[in-house]
Amino acid sequence: MHKYSKAERPAYQRWFRPLFFCLAFILLALALACSRTAENPATNVASNDPDQLLQQMSAKLGQAKKLSFKVDRKLDAALAEGRNIAESAQIEISVSRPGKFQANSTSKDNARQIFFDGQNLSIYDETMKLYATAPVAGTIDEAVAKVDAKFGFTPPLAEFILSDPYKALNPQIKSKTYKGKETIAGVECHHLSLVGEVADSELWIGAADLLPHKLVATFKDREGSPQLQADFSGWNLAPTLDDKLFTFVAPKDAEKIEMLTEAQMEEIAAKESAAPESAAPQKAKTPLPGKKGI
Numbered sequence: 001m002h003k004y005s006k007a008e009r010p011a012y013q014r015w016f017r018p019l020f021f022c023l024a025f026i027l028l029a030l031a032l033a034c035s036r037t038a039e040n041p042a043t044n045v046a047s048n049d050p051d052q053l054l055q056q057m058s059a060k061l062g063q064a065k066k067l068s069f070k071v072d073r074k075l076d077a078a079l080a081e082g083r084n085i086a087e088s089a090q091i092e093i094s095v096s097r098p099g100k101f102q103a104n105s106t107s108k109d110n111a112r113q114i115f116f117d118g119q120n121l122s123i124y125d126e127t128m129k130l131y132a133t134a135p136v137a138g139t140i141d142e143a144v145a146k147v148d149a150k151f152g153f154t155p156p157l158a159e160f161i162l163s164d165p166y167k168a169l170n171p172q173i174k175s176k177t178y179k180g181k182e183t184i185a186g187v188e189c190h191h192l193s194l195v196g197e198v199a200d201s202e203l204w205i206g207a208a209d210l211l212p213h214k215l216v217a218t219f220k221d222r223e224g225s226p227q228l229q230a231d232f233s234g235w236n237l238a239p240t241l242d243d244k245l246f247t248f249v250a251p252k253d254a255e256k257i258e259m260l261t262e263a264q265m266e267e268i269a270a271k272e273s274a275a276p277e278s279a280a281p282q283k284a285k286t287p288l289p290g291k292k293g294i
Contacts, residue, residue, distance in 0.1 A: 047207070050176035050192045056210045066241055068094045070234040076226035079219065094239070095161045098139040100246040115248040116143055122248035123259070131250055132259035150261055184213045185233065211235045 047053075061067070071091040089107040099118035105111070111126040116136070121143060124131040134151070136143045140161050179191040182204065189204035198221050204214040215230040250256065260268070 047181075047190065048178045050178045050190075050194075053178075053190050053192065053205055053210070054176065057205050057212060060210050060237070064095075064097075064237040066096050066237070066239055068092070068234065068236045068239045068241070069232055072231040072233070074229040076224075076228070078222050078224055078226035079228055092234075094241055094245060095140075096241050096243075096246065097161065098141075099143075100243070101140060101161055102246050113248075115246055116140070117243075117246040117248075120248070121147060124248060124250075124254065129251070129254045130257055131248070131254050132257050133248065133250075134259045151259060152261075181207065185231070187213055189213050209235065 069092075071093070072088070073091055074088045075086060077086050087107065089105050091106075092104045093101070094103075095101045099116075101114075101116050103114045105113070109127070113124045113126065115122040115124075118139075119135065119137050120133050121136040122131060122133040134147075136146050138146070144162065174195045174197065176195075177193040179193050179202075182189055182191045184204045187209075188207045190207055192203045192205065194201045194203060199217040199219045201218070202214075202216045203212060205211065206213050212232050214232065215228075217228045217230075218225050219228070
């Protein structure tokens with residue numbers, strides 16, 4: 001396995017932030033699409049009431065002690081950090097509340113994983129054989145807050161697994177419209193159109209299971225109004241999950257690197273921008289994992 005020099009390592013250490021970039025768009029767009037979970041959502045919902053439908057969807061996700069699902073995610077080029085072509089990835093999420101989650105992401109170029117077992121957060125790039133682990137003890141809610149404060153990122157799809165789903169981004173919703181029923185991948189769904197501050201979203205919620213089945217978000221704050229499409233499948237709100245699934249065990253051929261804090265990232269960036277071109281650290285020839293998409 002190639003060992004990266006000290007000059008090369010800062011570039012590779014930066015991949016932790018882009019690792020979450022693409023998945024964060026799914027989090028953002030779906031959160032924009034969903035209003036805050038009602039404390040006592042109505043059991044009988046009018047099929048043409050988008051707010052009530054969103055409340056029930058939110059409540060169903062929030063009440064699940066364990067859940068697993070898959071996402072087939074497609075990003076326009078403008079949303080793919082560091083690239084100029086569209087990207088796609090298949091993502092699998094497993095959650096055991098209150099303190100465990102795990103995510104796998106596979107694309108044409110990469111395979112990546114994130115683990116949280118209640119004590120440590122670990123990120124592993126299987127393609128590049130690089131990993132990092134940081135001590136982060138507590139519930140999922142506490143871990144997300146700590147990681148954001150120290151490392152400057154939010155774990156993928158975090159709003160799905162917090163104790164109060166969608167609370168953080170819900171205020172950005174401006175309006176909701178019911179568009180009727182449509183069939184998505186063989187499932188009858190309610191089609192909702194939602195206008196947000198950052199993105200306008202089309203969301204399809206299963207008529208029978210009240211779970212999200214498709215999301216198309218158009219980002220208004222980016223040139224060309226690029227889109228994200230997320231196709232959800234494999235929903236299981238009572239999966240059998242072995243605790244070993246959430247604990248990362250480093251492969252023997254993997255190399256451990258430091259998970260840089262936000263302050264360290266800013267310091268490195270400042271030094272590199274100030275250094276003359278001839279004195280700048282040599283960049284690794286292999287593209288950064290974050291530039292290949294998640």
